[in-house]
Amino acid sequence: MNEMSPVAAPRQRKPDWIRVKAPTSTGFAETKQLMRRLNLATVCEEAACPNIGECWTKKHATVMILGDTCTRACAFCNVKTGMPRAVDPLEPEHVAVAAAELGLEHIVITSVDRDDLPDGGASQFVEVIEALRRNTPNTTIEILTPDFRNKAQAAVESIVAARPDVYNHNLETVPRLYPTIRPGARYYASLRLLESVKRHDPSIFTKSGVMLGLGEERLEVHQVMDDMRSADIDFLTMGQYLQPTPRHAKVADFVTPKAFDAYAAIARAKGFLLVASSPLTRSSYHAGDDFAKMRAAREAQLAKA
Numbered sequence: 001m002n003e004m005s006p007v008a009a010p011r012q013r014k015p016d017w018i019r020v021k022a023p024t025s026t027g028f029a030e031t032k033q034l035m036r037r038l039n040l041a042t043v044c045e046e047a048a049c050p051n052i053g054e055c056w057t058k059k060h061a062t063v064m065i066l067g068d069t070c071t072r073a074c075a076f077c078n079v080k081t082g083m084p085r086a087v088d089p090l091e092p093e094h095v096a097v098a099a100a101e102l103g104l105e106h107i108v109i110t111s112v113d114r115d116d117l118p119d120g121g122a123s124q125f126v127e128v129i130e131a132l133r134r135n136t137p138n139t140t141i142e143i144l145t146p147d148f149r150n151k152a153q154a155a156v157e158s159i160v161a162a163r164p165d166v167y168n169h170n171l172e173t174v175p176r177l178y179p180t181i182r183p184g185a186r187y188y189a190s191l192r193l194l195e196s197v198k199r200h201d202p203s204i205f206t207k208s209g210v211m212l213g214l215g216e217e218r219l220e221v222h223q224v225m226d227d228m229r230s231a232d233i234d235f236l237t238m239g240q241y242l243q244p245t246p247r248h249a250k251v252a253d254f255v256t257p258k259a260f261d262a263y264a265a266i267a268r269a270k271g272f273l274l275v276a277s278s279p280l281t282r283s284s285y286h287a288g289d290d291f292a293k294m295r296a297a298r299e300a301q302l303a304k305a
Contacts, residue, residue: 015254018240018279031061034101038094041068062108062144062284063095065128066121070112072146072184076172076211078244079112087117092127096135106288107132108168110144113184120148122155129162140291142166142207144283147185152193160200166235166291167197168207168283171228174220181214181249195231205273205294209237209283212260215252221263225270234273235294238263239281255279273297 035042041064069084070077088094099107109128114121125143132141141164148155160167175187194206208228210221228236238260243251257279264277274294276286 014242017257018242018254031102034098035061035063038098039088040091040094040098041065061098061102062110062287063098064110064112065091065095066111066114066117066124068112071115072113074172074184075181075249076214076241076244078248084112084114084116087114087121087124091124092131093135095128096131099132099136099139104136104139104288106140106142106291107136108142108144108284108287110284111146113146113149115149115184118151119158120146120151120155122148122151122158125159126162129159129164140165140288142168142284142287142291144168144170147190147193149185149189152189153196156193156196157200160197160204163201164204166205166207166287166294167194168209168235169194170209170237170283171224172209172211173214174210174216174224176220177214177216191227191231194228194233198232205235205291205298206231206233207235207237207283208233209239209281211241212238212255212263213241213251213253214249222266225267225272229270229272234298235290236267236272236275236277237281237283237285238267238275238277239285240279273301 042061066087067084068080069082070079071081071084073081095107095109109125111121111125122145125145129141129143132139143159143164143166145159145167147169169190171187171190172185173181178185178187190208194208197204197206210224212221225236240255241249241251243249260277260279260281264275267275267277274290274297276290
């Protein structure tokens with residue numbers, strides 16, 4: 001996930017609509033202490049999410065399993081790259097304890113890429129889902145997985161059998177930019193992964209997201225939407241790419257809130273069940289509220305059928 005491009009690029013000044021307040025609340029501090037006590041990593045911290053203050057104040061955190069070190073080197077991501085540590089066998093129970101102590105009605109579980117593991121880490125996702133079902137049976141579960149490169153079919157089948165409520169895998173950007181932005185992944189392999197989730201269990205909601213501001217063209221974004229709908233993806237998220245450090249991929253442009261709204265209108269017209277599109281939208285931002293909206297939208301669809 002994390003590699004830094006060889007040439008340092010200066011960061012652009014953020015427009016007013018992208019700025020957020022520094023986190024200072026009691027809830028933020030308590031969430032951080034809980035994650036440290038249970039030895040859990042979060043994508044909120046590792047990926048330098050701009051919404052961490054808001055989410056942690058509400059005691060919402062996206063747990064990142066399988067350690068904090070990624071085997072990939074993506075130009076957009078702040079998660080460190082290297083040789084990961086051994087998988088922690090206590091991690092699934094620790095995630096369940098965190099969900100219980102935070103009182104989560106909905107939890108999002110993601111991970112680093114673990115190309116070093118025979119199954120890419122799929123079995124750890126399964127164990128986390130099972131631990132949550134045992135300990136917090138009323139908590140709905142959303143997973144955000146890597147692409148399980150060269151292991152996708154068996155990995156996805158095992159996770160789908162554990163029946164998460166939402167299966168998310170982000171396409172991140174348009175196909176043309178993959179060689180520079182997401183060089184370790186393949187665009188159509190990611191699409192097939194999400195398509196296979198629906199094929200194995202149509203009741204599971206599927207979700208994917210893209211970052212804007214990396215130099216993509218408007219019609220390329222529209223084509224990604226069409227590709228997602230062809231794969232029967234239910235929920236599209238779109239947010240502004242922010243450069244984590246001067247050595248990461250440079251922001252090509254800051255997309256205006258009005259442009260995000262226009263993309264959202266087009267996506268809805270293309271048939272997505274739910275669309276979240278704004279500069280600060282991230283995969284797990286307001287995930288619990290969005291899950292409730294998505295479930296209500298499906299029920300409305302079925303009532304009309």
